[in-house]
Amino acid sequence: MSRKDQIEQKATALFKAHGFTATSMRDLAHALGIEAASIYSHIRSKEEILQRICFRMAEEFFEGITAAVSEEGTAVDRLKNAVAAHVAVLTRNTEAAAVFLHEWRHLSEPFLLEFLEMRDRYEAHFRAIIRSGIHNGEFKVPDEKFAALTILSSLNWIHTWYKPEGKMSAQEIADSLSAMLLNGLRNN
Amino acid sequence: MSRKDQIEQKATALFKAHGFTATSMRDLAHALGIEAASIYSHIRSKEEILQRICFRMAEEFFEGITAAVSEEGTAVDRLKNAVAAHVAVLTRNTEAAAVFLHEWRHLSEPFLLEFLEMRDRYEAHFRAIIRSGIHNGEFKVPDEKFAALTILSSLNWIHTWYKPEGKMSAQEIADSLSAMLLNGLRNN
DNA sequence: CCTACCGATCGGTAGG
DNA sequence: CCTACCGATCGGTAGG
Numbered sequence: 001m002s003r004k005d006q007i008e009q010k011a012t013a014l015f016k017a018h019g020f021t022a023t024s025m026r027d028l029a030h031a032l033g034i035e036a037a038s039i040y041s042h043i044r045s046k047e048e049i050l051q052r053i054c055f056r057m058a059e060e061f062f063e064g065i066t067a068a069v070s071e072e073g074t075a076v077d078r079l080k081n082a083v084a085a086h087v088a089v090l091t092r093n094t095e096a097a098a099v100f101l102h103e104w105r106h107l108s109e110p111f112l113l114e115f116l117e118m119r120d121r122y123e124a125h126f127r128a129i130i131r132s133g134i135h136n137g138e139f140k141v142p143d144e145k146f147a148a149l150t151i152l153s154s155l156n157w158i159h160t161w162y163k164p165e166g167k168m169s170a171q172e173i174a175d176s177l178s179a180m181l182l183n184g185l186r187n188n
Numbered sequence: 189m190s191r192k193d194q195i196e197q198k199a200t201a202l203f204k205a206h207g208f209t210a211t212s213m214r215d216l217a218h219a220l221g222i223e224a225a226s227i228y229s230h231i232r233s234k235e236e237i238l239q240r241i242c243f244r245m246a247e248e249f250f251e252g253i254t255a256a257v258s259e260e261g262t263a264v265d266r267l268k269n270a271v272a273a274h275v276a277v278l279t280r281n282t283e284a285a286a287v288f289l290h291e292w293r294h295l296s297e298p299f300l301l302e303f304l305e306m307r308d309r310y311e312a313h314f315r316a317i318i319r320s321g322i323h324n325g326e327f328k329v330p331d332e333k334f335a336a337l338t339i340l341s342s343l344n345w346i347h348t349w350y351k352p353e354g355k356m357s358a359q360e361i362a363d364s365l366s367a368m369l370l371n372g373l374r375n376n
Numbered sequence: 377c378c379t380a381c382c383g384a385t386c387g388g389t390a391g392g
Numbered sequence: 393c394c395t396a397c398c399g400a401t402c403g404g405t406a407g408g
Contacts, residue, residue: 021209022294025387037388038393046387076374102290106210133373140375142364150368153345154338161337176330180338184372185321186264187328213403225404226377234403 004042006032011049016098020050020106050103051111057100058118060089065125075133076182079151082129083181084174086155091170094159101156123148151181192230194220199237204286208238208294238291239299245288246306248277253313263321264370267339270317271369272362274343279358282347289344311336339369 001009010031014023025046029036043049064085069078090097104115126148133139141147155177162173189197198219202211213234217224231237252273257266278285292303314336321327329335343365350361 019207019209019293021207024385026385035394037390037395037397040388041393079373105207130373137375139373140371141368141373146364147368147373149345149349150342150365154342157337157341176334177338180329180335180372182372182374183328184368184370184374185267185318185327185329185335186370186372187325188376212401214401223378225379225381225406228404229377 007039007042008049008052012053012093012095012099015050015053015103016095020046020099020103047106047108050099050106053096053099054104054107054111054115055118057089057093057096058115058122060092061086061122062118064089065122069125069129075129075136075138078129079126079133079182080174080178082126083151083155083178084171086152087158087174087177088170090155090158091162091164091173094162098159101159123152126151154181195227195230196237196240200241200281200283200287203238203241203291204283208234208287208291235294235296238287238294241284241287242292242295242299242303243306245277245281245284246303246310248280249274249310250306252277253310257313257317263317263324263326266317267314267321267370268362268366270314271339271343271366272359274340275346275362275365276358278343278346279350279352279361282350286347289347311340314339342369 007028011023011028014027014031017023018027025036025039029039032039065082068081068085071078071081073081104119105112107115127144130139130141130144130147130151134141134144139147158173168176195216199211199216202215202219205211206215213224213227217227220227253270256269256273259266259269261269293300295303315332318327318329318332318335322329322332327335346361356364
């Protein structure tokens with residue numbers, strides 16, 4: 001692993017643990033066992049690290065959803081695939097996922113704008129699945145946008161408790177969540 | 189409104205907008221039209237402001253859930269009441285709710301520990317409702333804790349878009365969310 | 377509530 | 393990758 005990757009990995013852990021602003025370059029240097037000034041041989045600025053984390057995660061989410069929605073099938077199937085893809089990205093790197101979800105607001109322009117546009121395009125894939133399910137009678141929900149955001153919100157807390165060594169696999173988590181979201185709590 | 193309340197209100201808005209760490213006492217003073225040093229006539233420290241916001245919101249959530257679970261009824265009814273109470277607190281003060289949800293980790297000990305204990309006791313009320321619903325056959329869910337956290341997660345994104353002047357009232361939002369969570373997306 | 381100020385720390389650069 | 397250092401800013405205090 002290159003020094004640059006090591007910097008990014010340590011920074012990801014610290015950004016998740018204490019937040020971007022509360023993490024100093026000296027904290028990061030200490031975790032790497034070098035001096036703060038030395039970090040700048042590999043990266044241009046503190047924010048560049050955040051940019052790399054946020055946009056790399058965004059790419060991973062897009063790759064997942066693109067594969068999920070390209071398959072044919074019912075809206076139920078496509079939603080299950082989308083949920084599974086989202087959970088897979090979240091669980092593959094929980095630290096980067098947490099930074100992606102909570103620290104993006106410290107991006108400066110024009111990166112912030114680009115980030116928000118990407119996020120909206122991502123959410124649009126979920127809205128489209130909901131919409132098609134409403135149209136063909138598979139789903140019954142009050143509002144397409146409302147439903148899409150509720151789904152994503154219920155997925156995005158996973159990083160707070162998921163452990164790779166835990167008893168549930170990413171696919172099992174995705175299946176449980178899909179079942180809850182599709183069928184509800186009620187014992188029909 | 190007392191000066192102390194004004195300070196807390198402005199701080200809440202700034203903490204939500206930029207985060208606790210990224211908000212300086214000079215930013216806060218500027219928003220109030222006074223000098224940074226003057227703030228310390230009313231509060232002891234920057235963190236004290238955060239403590240007051242977080243624990244006041246915690247109290248409000250507890251008041252809501254206590255009233256909701258004290259009523260008799262089915263697990264479905266009690267869950268609807270709990271969701272409505274939670275949404276009511278979230279929508280009554282979206283800025284303080286956002287700070288409560290995202291900035292609590294900047295509390296120092298022993299406040300952090302106390303905060304996390306309170307949060308767990310709050311979540312336990314939701315777990316208890318789910319559990320009783322499972323036992324009497326109203327609910328069918330894979331895991332009680334999993335279900336409770338999914339519910340709370342799907343509620344806690346409201347602060348990102350709720351506007352008091354919007355077309356949906358807090359009760360309508362709560363009803364839509366309860367319906368989605370109880371019945372699922374599927375058109376049964 | 378202000379002026380004046382404290383020591384500490386910030387992100388980052390120069391030069392080797 | 394280090395030493396040495398920059399100007400800016402931080403939370404907070406003294407004294408009025």
